[in-house]
Amino acid sequence: MDIIEMTDEQGNWYKYKRYDGRPYVPLVYGNVKDQLQLLDSYEFRNDDVFLCTYPKSGTHWVHNIINMLRTGSMKHQGGHELMEFHDIKRLDNMSHPRTIATHITYNILPSTIKCGVGKIVYVMRNPKDVFVSLKCFLGLLKKNVYEGDTDGLLRIFLSDEFGIGVGGSWFNHTKEWDNAKSVNTALNIHTIKYEDIKRDPYGEIEKLAKFLETDSSVTFLDNIVKHIEFDRMKEEHTKSAGATEQWAHLCENGRLPLYRKGIIGDWRNMLTVSQNEVFDAAIKDKLSTLVQEGFPSDECHDVMRFENRQSGLQQIKSTGAQEVLSEMDDRRRREKNILVFGVKEQTSSDGKERKGKDEKEIEEMLRASSLPSEARKCVTKIFRLGKFDKEKEDQF
Incomplete structure (x- = not known):
């Protein structure tokens, strides 16, 4: 030694x-x-x-x-x-x-x-x-x-x-x-x-x-x-x-x-952008290698999915159109208990099917968040961001 x-x-x-x-x-x-x-x-x-x-x-x-x-x-x-x-x-x-x-x-x-x-x-x-x-x-x-x-x-x-x-x-x-x-x-x-x-x-x-x-x-x-x-x-x-x-x-x-x-x-409060990038590169390299070697890992997949989801949300926040950001601010003024997530628009023509897929995607994001289980259970409505219509105000 x-x-x-x-x-x-x-x-x-x-x-x-x-x-x-x-x-x-x-x-x-x-x-x-x-x-x-x-x-x-x-x-x-x-x-x-x-x-x-x-x-x-x-x-x-x-x-x-x-x-x-x-x-x-x-x-x-x-x-x-x-x-x-x-x-x-x-x-x-x-x-x-x-x-x-x-x-x-x-x-x-x-x-x-x-x-x-x-x-x-x-x-x-x-x-x-x-x-x-x-x-x-x-x-x-x-x-x-x-x-x-x-x-x-x-x-x-x-x-x-x-x-x-x-x-x-x-x-x-x-x-x-x-x-x-x-x-x-x-x-x-x-x-x-x-x-x-x-x-x-x-x-x-x-x-x-x-x-x-x-x-x-x-x-x-x-x-x-x-x-x-x-x-x-x-x-x-x-x-x-x-x-x-x-x-x-x-x-x-x-x-x-x-x-x-x-x-x-x-870690989001402690790591700089460059430190996070170094970490992401190591995770991608070393955890991907682990899977390629034939040792599938639910834990490693979870970490990778979590990181990908977070980076996707960060990208949406940084590249969102100004009108969407304005609407987000407007909703916050009208209702302080609204959570905003970036979810890709569904292509199905069936409205119920689209809503079901939206709910499933948001449910996964909530699980990956730091919200306690009690708070997640309080999510009761889901709205898709779009042009604000005065007639919809009562829905919020």
Whole structure:
């Protein structure tokens, strides 16, 4: 294992561990080779649940959901055991049933887990939001692994050679897990998307409860939904449960800055146009390659569809005719609760068929938005933009 410190031409500094051609964040316990070998020989249990994520993908959030489902207790769990970051003896001291988290890429996962021991919950999040969350997280630590500007961190994040993770970049992590789900039939795995939990927490928790074979009664799941609301979790994390001695060298009271905004799409507020273009190019190149290699990925398709849809809306906003923009402003003055989407006009001569296609397209856009499910349910009427007619005013 090597400990590498590098400084690029712009003065950005990065420190990481490297073993067997793979990058690892310095937080990996001790010597990477020794830690991986100890984990590989460890006897995990059939009732273990493994929470597998790339950093900043909702690990702490989902860990609390799993614990609530499995124990029936609504008590907030301040920290989660990441098996690569701790002395392996800590696994023996965990109370059962154990929920063990890891950021390890699939190819270096302990052999017993690959052979089907325990259940795996795999969480994925839009990589742009992962990057923004990671950038803000690193900026709040007292002792850092990166010092520099956003452009430098983005180059590292997108790089397979230096990627910030445990064994690889976000793209490597995604590709290896996607491949595993396709070819390893021994895995007992359930995939969750961060965005889906935000939009439909009850529905996603219900699916997870069935996978984990826990209580799935309406009252129980409603109680969990209430207790895992972002603001409530953030407040709970400020209490004693969030403080740990292990991370005292990184942050005040050892309380990691795990909760920030908890929203979808904050990358739009943080990335410049050029940074977004660099990201888009990497997504197109690396995710397209993944599909071409024969490992179809619903998650990757979702990311690509999401990005394409957003870029399409942005183009409509920037190139729309002046009269359409004027009408949009006029409607906003008359009705503040109107959402405007760019939908290609349908060619069918059947009015009902056109309306049905419009509704379906807009429904997909709403799912990709950051609107909560309650707000989406309030959409009751759909109008196509056209020349404003005074006689139609009452419809609005």
